[in-house]
Amino acid sequence: MRAPAVTAAVTAVLLAGTSVACGGQSSSREGAPPVASAPPDLLVLRTQESHSGPAPWELGRLPGFSLYGGGRVIVPGEPAGALQTAREFPLSGPQYERIMTDARAAGLGRARTYEDSRSTDASLLRVTLRTTGGVRTTRIAAPEAGGTGSRGELLEYVERLPDAPRGAREFRPTALAVLATSGVSAGSASATPWPLRPLSEGTWTREGRCTVLTGQALTQAQHLARDARQDSRWTSGGSLYAVSFRPLLPDEHTCRDLDVR
Numbered sequence: 001m002r003a004p005a006v007t008a009a010v011t012a013v014l015l016a017g018t019s020v021a022c023g024g025q026s027s028s029r030e031g032a033p034p035v036a037s038a039p040p041d042l043l044v045l046r047t048q049e050s051h052s053g054p055a056p057w058e059l060g061r062l063p064g065f066s067l068y069g070g071g072r073v074i075v076p077g078e079p080a081g082a083l084q085t086a087r088e089f090p091l092s093g094p095q096y097e098r099i100m101t102d103a104r105a106a107g108l109g110r111a112r113t114y115e116d117s118r119s120t121d122a123s124l125l126r127v128t129l130r131t132t133g134g135v136r137t138t139r140i141a142a143p144e145a146g147g148t149g150s151r152g153e154l155l156e157y158v159e160r161l162p163d164a165p166r167g168a169r170e171f172r173p174t175a176l177a178v179l180a181t182s183g184v185s186a187g188s189a190s191a192t193p194w195p196l197r198p199l200s201e202g203t204w205t206r207e208g209r210c211t212v213l214t215g216q217a218l219t220q221a222q223h224l225a226r227d228a229r230q231d232s233r234w235t236s237g238g239s240l241y242a243v244s245f246r247p248l249l250p251d252e253h254t255c256r257d258l259d260v261r
Contacts, residue, residue: 087164
């Protein structure tokens with residue numbers, strides 16, 4: 001899976017206890033990953049991509065790759081209007097074991113940070129992996145710049161992660177996060193009145209004012225998003241907003257889950 005050459009953050013998380021070191025040094029012993037029979041909502045491996053100075057409608061982007069117990073994989077799909085979508089597919093037992101074996105070989109069982117002093121506004125690659133010893137997070141500044149040695153091995157590992165095969169089914173979320181940013185310009189099209197809970201009542205996060213919708217409100221928001229453009233403007237409580245529509249993944253339940261990356 002090739003990481004875009006943008007100001008981005010990719011996260012590979014080893015979930016079970018966080019510790020971080022700098023300069024490519026380990027801060028924790030490597031542990032074996034959980035077996036493929038783990039629950040399908042237990043996150044095992046994630047690569048997370050974020051941007052420096054994103055447009056408001058780019059906030060809260062879906063992780064580039066999420067691997068769950070049992071070999072369940074969820075990756076971003078093509079946008080449907082303003083709605084972020086995802087695809088899911090299963091890995092075979094051997095595929096799962098290969099990804100875990102390669103994760104250990106790439107050094108993801110140890111928390112490390114790779115700086116890049118050449119870039120002042122660089123992207124950040126964070127890889128999260130769950131091990132029996134805890135959560136291990138590796139961070140690489142400016143991953144688009146490439147690298148050699150252990151840095152290069154990690155970047156190659158992320159690039160090799162599988163994309164969704166042809167025919168991968170649509171991921172159907174049970175909750176949707178609405179991430180609203182106020183103070184935006186009027187844009188080129190007229191704004192649409194927001195028909196749901198006032199956007200100003202959302203929880204403050206780094207991704208914007210966050211409201212999690214379920215049930216009928218989820219369905220209504222999905223319809224709104226599919227009929228809108230990503231850069232559409234919305235009016236709510238007398239203010240103008242840009243909105244990002246982000247489905248919650250199986251390990252995500254609240255706005256707080258989107259604010260910890």
